[in-house]
Amino acid sequence: MGNTSSMLTQYDIEEVQEHCNNLFSQQEIVSLYQRFCQLDRNGKGFISADEFLSVPELAMNPLSQRLLKMAEGLNFKDFVAFLCAFSARATTQQKTEFIFKVYDSDCNGKVYFNDILEVLRDLSGSFMSDEQREKVLTQVLKESGYSRDSYLTLPDFVKVLGGHSLKMEVEVPID
Known part of the structure; x- marks a missing residue:
C-alpha cells in the first residue's frame, strides 16, 4: 500500500476502513486512493507540500499553511485518516x-x-x-x-x- 503504483487489495481497503473507524465506504476508499495517486505525482507513497497545495481548494484556504503542516508527508492510510473529520459520517x-x-x-x-x-x-x-x-x-x-x-x-x-x-x-x- 505504501507504493502508489500498486493496486489496493481487499485487505488494504479493509485495513484503511478499520483505521478510519469505517467513516468511508469501500468505494470511497478506492476513489480516495485514485485521488491520492494523482496527488502523489512522483509515486513516492506520500504527499509533499507542493502536491498537497496543488488542490485549488486547499491552496486558497486561509488555513492552508496550518493544514499543510498537519498533512505533509502523509501516506495513503494517514491521508484517509486526515480526511475523516470531513466525512459526513464523522461525529x-x-x-x-x-x-x-x-x-x-x-x-x-x-x-x-x-x-x-x-x-x-x-x-x-x-x-x-x-x-x-x-x-x-x-x-x-x-x-x-x-x-x-x-x-x-x-x-x-x-x-x-x-x-x-x-x-x-x-x-x-x-x-
Whole structure:
C-alpha cells in the first residue's frame, strides 16, 4: 500500500476502513486512493507540500499553511485518516478534535490565546483589526469561563465551542 503504483487489495481497503473507524465506504476508499495517486505525482507513497497545495481548494484556504503542516508527508492510510473529520459520517467530537489540532500548531495539547488569535487573523484577514479580534476573542473566552491568560485543552475547547454543529464535509466522488 505504501507504493502508489500498486493496486489496493481487499485487505488494504479493509485495513484503511478499520483505521478510519469505517467513516468511508469501500468505494470511497478506492476513489480516495485514485485521488491520492494523482496527488502523489512522483509515486513516492506520500504527499509533499507542493502536491498537497496543488488542490485549488486547499491552496486558497486561509488555513492552508496550518493544514499543510498537519498533512505533509502523509501516506495513503494517514491521508484517509486526515480526511475523516470531513466525512459526513464523522461525529461532532471527531470534527472538534480535528479543529483543535488546527489551532494547536505546536501539538502540545494546549491552545493559547495567541494560537486562537493567529487563526482568527488568518480567517478574517483585513476585515477585522487586531484590536477587534482580541476584543471578540476575550469576550468569547470570558463567556465560557476562561481568561486571556488561560489555555484550552481539548475538553476546554469542546466547552468553548458549546456543542455547536460543525458543518465541514467533503463529498467523495465515487467512479
